[in-house]
Amino acid sequence: MTLIPLLTEFEKENISERQALPEKYLGLSDAEMDARISSARAKLGKKLVILGHHYQRDEVIKFADYTGDSFKLARQIAQRPEAEYIVFCGVHFMAESADVLTEPHQKVILPDLAAGCSMADMAAPDQLETCWHELTQMGVNGVVPVTYINSAASIKAFVGERGGTVCTSSNAAATLKWAFERGEKVLFLPDQHLGRNTAYKMGIPLDEMVVWDPNEIYGGLDPDEVTRARMILWKGHCSVHTRFTVQHIDAIRKKHPGVRVIVHPEVPWDVVQAADDSGSTEYIIKTIANSPAGSIWAVGTEVHLVNRLATELAPDRTVLSLEPFGCLCSTMFRVSPNHLLWILEELVDGRVHNQIVVPDDQKSWTRVALDRMLSIQ
Numbered sequence: 197m198t199l200i201p202l203l204t205e206f207e208k209e210n211i212s213e214r215q216a217l218p219e220k221y222l223g224l225s226d227a228e229m230d231a232r233i234s235s236a237r238a239k240l241g242k243k244l245v246i247l248g249h250h251y252q253r254d255e256v257i258k259f260a261d262y263t264g265d266s267f268k269l270a271r272q273i274a275q276r277p278e279a280e281y282i283v284f285c286g287v288h289f290m291a292e293s294a295d296v297l298t299e300p301h302q303k304v305i306l307p308d309l310a311a312g313c314s315m316a317d318m319a320a321p322d323q324l325e326t327c328w329h330e331l332t333q334m335g336v337n338g339v340v341p342v343t344y345i346n347s348a349a350s351i352k353a354f355v356g357e358r359g360g361t362v363c364t365s366s367n368a369a370a371t372l373k374w375a376f377e378r379g380e381k382v383l384f385l386p387d388q389h390l391g392r393n394t395a396y397k398m399g400i401p402l403d404e405m406v407v408w409d410p411n412e413i414y415g416g417l418d419p420d421e422v423t424r425a426r427m428i429l430w431k432g433h434c435s436v437h438t439r440f441t442v443q444h445i446d447a448i449r450k451k452h453p454g455v456r457v458i459v460h461p462e463v464p465w466d467v468v469q470a471a472d473d474s475g476s477t478e479y480i481i482k483t484i485a486n487s488p489a490g491s492i493w494a495v496g497t498e499v500h501l502v503n504r505l506a507t508e509l510a511p512d513r514t515v516l517s518l519e520p521f522g523c524l525c526s527t528m529f530r531v532s533p534n535h536l537l538w539i540l541e542e543l544v545d546g547r548v549h550n551q552i553v554v555p556d557d558q559k560s561w562t563r564v565a566l567d568r569m570l571s572i573q
């Protein structure tokens with residue numbers, strides 16, 4: 197059965213810029229694609245580096261020189277200054293960050309331009325401008341803006357220019373500590389769940405957090421509520437991770453007594469409370485890989501990583517998806533081996549497609565924000 201993911205807002209806006217995959221790259225056998233990708237890779241040699249996010253499918257990630265979550269991959273970019281082409285098997289915001297972190301001679305390529313992120317689409321620069329302006333009008337001061345790496349370069353630039361930073365799920369707690377050393381409140385966007393779960397784990401009670409709805413005047417909030425709050429959470433979420441529920445946890449505990457439940461902090465707060473542990477994808481991998489052989493785990497994150505944990509990363513444990521049908525990130529899934537093959541064979545012939553270039557007027561402040569992120573552990 198062929199999966200046809202729904203289009204996100206990002207995809208709808210960018211679809212006109214997207215070059216269709218040439219017909220000759222359709223209908224190839226797996227064996228032919230593997231052989232041709234390997235051959236193109238070998239021809240490009242040190243000029244090429246392929247980065248693969250953990251949520252990519254197996255047929256693609258097996259060709260990655262480096263795998264990891266957003267934070268780890270952002271750090272890897274500096275390791276290969278000699279590479280001319282950085283093919284990022286991930287989603288659009290990751291390729292943008294890579295473009296900002298690379299040297300001018302390096303080109304960052306996203307194999308399918310329709311690989312966006314529905315969460316990143318939930319924060320637009322004009323909405324953030326309005327929010328910032330309205331907070332001032334409400335008399336709310338001492339706000340440090342922090343954006344999750346899952347956001348557009350324009351959002352990162354805005355935050356960087358106003359003394360804020362970017363965070364990832366790996367360094368979110370350290371980032372909030374950093375921000376509270378610089379201000380009284382944090383405006384956290386676009387993922388309310390990562391913001392809430394991280395702040396709560398650090399001891400900030402729920403009644404000191406408010407949710408800012410960018411589609412409402414003054415975020416739909418009363419100035420007193422915002423003045424009392426320490427965390428102003430943007431009303432955004434991940435459509436994959438919010439599918440996990442407490443009912444899933446109850447059901448899996450019943451079916452597999454002794455199971456340990458571990459979830460990504462993009463899941464809702466009540467799910468984190470009902471789980472045994474939570475953390476970034478790198479944390480999840482490390483925790484399960486270091487657990488005793490024979491342990492049983494239910495994992496609340498994207499299904500490709502869960503399957504890979506079961507088969508490759510932690511084979512002596514039983515690793516199950518917390519959601520029985522497995523939660524798939526449809527935009528990550530857009531990067532197919534066919535796209536990767538097309539991109540690489542065109543590079544062999546000197547043609548660059550799907551290059552991601554952050555506009556110059558956003559680059560310097562985005563770089564400031566990303567450098568702050570990389571310095572916070």
Ligand code: SF4
Pocket residue numbers: 251287312313314315316346434435436437498525526527528
């Ligand atoms: S899993 Fe969620 S946050 Fe991550 S890329 Fe997919 S939609 Fe975006």
